[in-house]
Amino acid sequence: MWHCYFLYLSGGLLSASKCNFGLRHLFLYEDKDSLSFVAGVQETFSLKLEPSFFASFFSPPRIKDEPDDDGFYASPKEDSKPLKRPREDDDLLVLKHLFSERGNIVACSNSFFLILQDSKAKKAKNKDKKVPEADKRKKPKKEEEQKWKWWEEERYPEGIKWKFLEHKGPVFAPPYEPLPENVKFYYDGKVMKLSTKAEEVATFFAKMLDHEYTTKEIFRKNFFKDWRKEMTSEEKSTITNLSKCDFTHMSQYFKAQTEARKQMSKEEKQKIKEENERLLKEYGYCVMDNHKERIANFKIEPPGLFRGRGNHPKMGMLKRRIMPEDIIINCSKDSKIPPPPPGHKWKEVRHDNKVTWLVSWTENIQGSIKYIMLNPSSRIKGEKDWQKYETARRLKKCVDKIRNQYREDWKSKEMKVRQRAVALYFIDKLALRAGNEKEEGETADTVGCCSLRVEHIKLHPELDGQEYVVEFDFLGKDSIRYYNKVPVEKRVFKNLQLFMENKQPEDDLFDRLNTSILNKHLQDLMEGLTAKVFRTYNASITLQQQLKELTNPDDNIPAKILSYNRANRAVAILCNHQRAPPKTFEKSMMNLQSKIDAKKEQLADARRELKSAKADAKVRRDEKSKKTVESKKKAVQRIEEQLMKLEVQATDREENKQIALGTSKLNYLDPRISVAWCKKWGIPIEKIYNKTQREKFAWAIDMAEEDYEF
DNA sequence: TGCCATACTTAGAAGGCCCGTC
DNA sequence: GACGGGCCTTCTAAGTATGGCA
Numbered sequence A: 001m002w003h004c005y006f007l008y009l010s011g012g013l014l015s016a017s018k019c020n021f022g023l024r025h026l027f028l029y030e031d032k033d034s035l036s037f038v039a040g041v042q043e044t045f046s047l048k049l050e051p052s053f054f055a056s057f058f059s060p061p062r063i064k065d066e067p068d069d070d071g072f073y074a075s076p077k078e079d080s081k082p083l084k085r086p087r088e089d090d091d092l093l094v095l096k097h098l099f100s101e102r103g104n105i106v107a108c109s110n111s112f113f114l115i116l117q118d119s120k121a122k123k124a125k126n127k128d129k130k131v132p133e134a135d136k137r138k139k140p141k142k143e144e145e146q147k148w149k150w151w152e153e154e155r156y157p158e159g160i161k162w163k164f165l166e167h168k169g170p171v172f173a174p175p176y177e178p179l180p181e182n183v184k185f186y187y188d189g190k191v192m193k194l195s196t197k198a199e200e201v202a203t204f205f206a207k208m209l210d211h212e213y214t215t216k217e218i219f220r221k222n223f224f225k226d227w228r229k230e231m232t233s234e235e236k237s238t239i240t241n242l243s244k245c246d247f248t249h250m251s252q253y254f255k256a257q258t259e260a261r262k263q264m265s266k267e268e269k270q271k272i273k274e275e276n277e278r279l280l281k282e283y284g285y286c287v288m289d290n291h292k293e294r295i296a297n298f299k300i301e302p303p304g305l306f307r308g309r310g311n312h313p314k315m316g317m318l319k320r321r322i323m324p325e326d327i328i329i330n331c332s333k334d335s336k337i338p339p340p341p342p343g344h345k346w347k348e349v350r351h352d353n354k355v356t357w358l359v360s361w362t363e364n365i366q367g368s369i370k371y372i373m374l375n376p377s378s379r380i381k382g383e384k385d386w387q388k389y390e391t392a393r394r395l396k397k398c399v400d401k402i403r404n405q406y407r408e409d410w411k412s413k414e415m416k417v418r419q420r421a422v423a424l425y426f427i428d429k430l431a432l433r434a435g436n437e438k439e440e441g442e443t444a445d446t447v448g449c450c451s452l453r454v455e456h457i458k459l460h461p462e463l464d465g466q467e468y469v470v471e472f473d474f475l476g477k478d479s480i481r482y483y484n485k486v487p488v489e490k491r492v493f494k495n496l497q498l499f500m501e502n503k504q505p506e507d508d509l510f511d512r513l514n515t516s517i518l519n520k521h522l523q524d525l526m527e528g529l530t531a532k533v534f535r536t537y538n539a540s541i542t543l544q545q546q547l548k549e550l551t552n553p554d555d556n557i558p559a560k561i562l563s564y565n566r567a568n569r570a571v572a573i574l575c576n577h578q579r580a581p582p583k584t585f586e587k588s589m590m591n592l593q594s595k596i597d598a599k600k601e602q603l604a605d606a607r608r609e610l611k612s613a614k615a616d617a618k619v620r621r622d623e624k625s626k627k628t629v630e631s632k633k634k635a636v637q638r639i640e641e642q643l644m645k646l647e648v649q650a651t652d653r654e655e656n657k658q659i660a661l662g663t664s665k666l667n668y669l670d671p672r673i674s675v676a677w678c679k680k681w682g683i684p685i686e687k688i689y690n691k692t693q694r695e696k697f698a699w700a701i702d703m704a705e706e707d708y709e710f
Numbered sequence B: 001t002g003c004c005a006t007a008c009t010t011a012g013a014a015g016g017c018c019c020g021t022c
Numbered sequence C: 001g002a003c004g005g006g007c008c009t010t011c012t013a014a015g016t017a018t019g020g021c022a
Helices: A051-055 A088-101 A103-119 A121-130 A133-137 A196-207 A217-230 A233-238 A248-262 A266-283 A379-409 A415-430 A490-500 A515-525 A531-550 A557-574 A585-620 A623-655 A662-667 A671-681 A691-696 A698-703
Strands: A002-005 A027-031 A036-041 A045-049 A185-187 A190-192 A285-288 A291-294 A328-330 A348-350 A359-362 A369-372 A457-463 A466-475 A481-487
Touching (some): A266 A285, A291 A379, A379 A415, A379 A691, A415 A515, A466 A490, A515 A531, A531 A557, A531 A671, A662 A691, A691 A698
Antiparallel strands (some): A027 A036, A036 A045, A466 A481
C-alpha cells in the first residue's frame, strides 16, 4: 500500500503544498513493504530514495545548515502547526540547497530540480540573478555549500525576533572544590583552617595576588567587607585585618596547578579538549526557526571578585555564584523546555519572542541583567549588524543637510539648541560617544559628549600657531583617556566660552542637554538616527576614503595589506581605540629587528654571489654558468621579498603599539568595504578577516562586489 | 520630564592554542 | 620535541538606546 506524505521540514515551515511544489508537482510515497520511498514529480519523473534520506524531513522541526549534522533535532510536537513563513519564494532555493547537502542523491538532484524548475521556470530564472557570478562558475566547497544564506530571505516583521526557539539552558560553573589539606592559609603568621565558604572567597583573592588590583585600597576594602560576610562568627572575630592575611601558599598552589596543566600529556590535554567539545555540542547551540545556531556565551559567569575598569568604586566585591533559582529561561512554548539541574528549579520560564536572549539573570554588583545570546554569526545578530550599516549609509545621504543645520543652530537664540548643535558637532567631527548619565559613586567616573564637564576641556584662543583650539582631556568608556587638541570654528569656540561662563570645573558643560534630548532631535532629522550612528558612519566612510588614498595598484600583496591596516588604524585613532602596549612588545620588536639585520646580511651575501657568478659566466660562456647566474638571481629576488615582508611587518607592528584595530574592524567598519577592496585588488579575504570574522561577516562576503560603495 | 528597567552593542584584558623555529 | 610569540577566543564590563510609568 502506498501512503502519501507532505514534504514536511523544520517545524512545518516547508510543506510540499505550501511551497508551491504542490501535490501536483511532488509526491512522496512510502512503500511499507520495502521500506523505501519514491518521489514523483507530476508523474514525469520518479526517484527511489533511501528511507534515511527522508527520516529527518519527517521529523519536524528539522535543523538545517550546520556542518556537523549530529542529529540534534528539536523534539517533534504533536500539536505544533506549521508556521506561516513570509519567505515562500525562497523555498525552492532552500530545498535545492537541502537536497544538494545529501550526498546520497547528489547525482539525481540535478534532474530532480530541473524538472521542478520547468514548472516554475520564470521564478527560478529570476532567482538566478541573485546568485553571484563566482558561485555559478565554480563548484562551492562543502563548507560554503552548507551555509545558510539568511540574507537572501525576507525579514520578520518589526519586533518579532523568532518563531521557534529551543535550547538546553545554561552551563553552570563547577562547584567549589575545597583545597587539599596541605595548602595552608595563615593569619598573623599562624595557620588557620577556613570554613568552606570563607576558603572559596579567599581563593578568589589568592588567584589574583599577582595582579595590581590586590594592591588597590578600594579593591582590598571591598573584598574584605564581602569576605567577612562569608565567614563564620568565629572566623569573623579572628580575621579583622586583611594585611595580616597570608594567601601566598594558596597562590603558589594555584600557580603549580597552572604549571601542571601546561605539562599535561598530549592524551590528557586531548581528553579535556574532547570534554569541552562535548559541552559545546550539547549546550552551545540552539534551534531558532529551523536552524541550528551557535550560542555566544552558554556558560554562566563563575563566582569571583568583581574587576571593574579604571577607578571603579565596586572593584573587589564578591560576585556571587549564580544558581538555577536565579535563572530566567526564554524559549518557545512548544519547545522542549530545558530541565533545571536535579533538585533545583528555574526562577521563571517565559516565552517572549520579542527579545533575542535565551537565558537571563540579575548580577549582584550593579543589579544589572546579564544575558545569554547568540553568536555574531547567527541570523539574528547578522541581520541587526547589516541593518546598522544600512542606517549609517542612509546618514551618508543626508549628512550634509544635518551639518548645515547644526551650523545654523550655533547661532540660535535658545541655549538648549546651541548646546545641542555644538555637542552634535563634536560627535560628528570627533566620533565621540553620546555620553549617557551615570549614577554617581556606582561606577568609574567616565564621560561621553553630553556628559562632558567644564573641567574636561581647555580653551586656547591660540595654540601652536592655530586659532581657537579646544583641548580635550577626559576618561571615556572603560576609563580610556581621550586626549586631543582640536582647532574648531570660531562660533563653536565662542559658544563653548558661553557655556562655561559662571560654572565650576565639576559642572556640566552642556547643562541643557542629555542623550535623550539629542537622540529625539536626531530622530526628527532622519528615521533611526541616533548619536552612535555618526560613529559608524564616520568610521566606515574614513575606511573607504583611506583605502582609496593609500592603495597603490603597483604594490604587492603585503604592501597592500599594510595600506589596509593603515586605513584601519586611521579609524581606530578616530574612535580612540587604545590598548595597553603588549608586555612583550619591546622584546618582540628587538627580535624582529635582529631578523631584519640577519636578512640584510643574507641579501648582501646573495648579491655578492650573484656578482661573482655573473663574472664567472662572462668568462666561461657555457650553459652551466648561465644557469648558475639565473638561480643566484632568483635567490636574490627571494631574499629581497623576504626582507621587504619583514620590514613591512616591523612598520605595522610599531605603528600598532598602542592601537587596537579589532574593535573598529568588528563593530564600526562596514565589512562590504573591506570585501570590495579585497575583490578589487585580488587580496585573499583570509588576509583581512580570520575564520571567526569571516563567519560573522558571511553576509557581506557573499553580497559585496568590487564596485561596492558605502 | 525624569526615572527606571530592559535589551542590546561595544570594549579591552587575559589566557589558551597553534604555528614557526631551533 | 621544546619553546616562544603572536593570533584568536573567551570573558564580562561598560557603554547606548528605548519604552513605560509616575
